[in-house]
Amino acid sequence: MAAAQAGDQRAYTRVLNDSVALIRAVARRQGVAVDALDDVVQETLFTVHRVRHTYDPLRSYDAWLSAIAARRAIDLLRSHGRREQREVHDEFALDTHADREDASAGTERAQDALLLRKAIETLPPGQREAVEQLGLKERSLAEAAQSTGRNTGALKVNLHRALKTLRDRLHGES
Structure with a gap:
């Protein structure tokens, strides 16, 4: 990542490609469903791109990336949680719902x-x-x-x- 910060495009591409496995692992540890992992990967890579200037080469890249991935995973879980609270999952809901309020x-x-x-x-x-x-x-x-x-x-x-x-x-x- 230090080389990528210095402008090395190949290094940047390589670090992003190599980061996907760690992002997926962090997201799974946070409880993200398999079908939503790609969303977390995409959001995390987008965030990494936006905040890459904040990475300190004297510190662990994996720890920095893991913190970002965990936050994006939590954002996704919260978003899905809000949606789940609004959705009705009862197969008989339409049968028992009053026609007129x-x-x-x-x-x-x-x-x-x-x-x-x-x-x-x-x-x-x-x-x-x-x-x-x-x-x-x-x-x-x-x-x-x-x-x-x-x-x-x-x-x-x-x-x-x-x-x-x-x-x-x-x-x-x-």
Whole structure:
């Protein structure tokens, strides 16, 4: 990797190719399913490309790469976990689901959603962006940081402040 940092394209290609096996092993240790390993490999290699300047040649490349791969694996698992929570896996769900929802409950939910949306719109831009990216679009911190150009720390702070503000506003109106 040190040679790759110095501009040796062959060394860079070789280090990326040689990294795939370690990335796959780290992802498997994190609990990533076999069919999702290629996603972790791709995201990790993309991250390595973006942050290759941060590698310190005096330290272990494998340890540096393993840390990045573990983070990308965790991002993928979180993303899949959020999706799993929203999906229905009951084969009889359509048979037992009521055709019509109780009108008053539906109206109340719609009013709550509208109230929340209006409260989000009143947040300062950074806080609103953090809520939209991390809460509404359910992106990982890495995805939101890449999308917004903000660092993950700023996104965390903005989200924390936004949630506190929303809690205060919505509970204050109750």
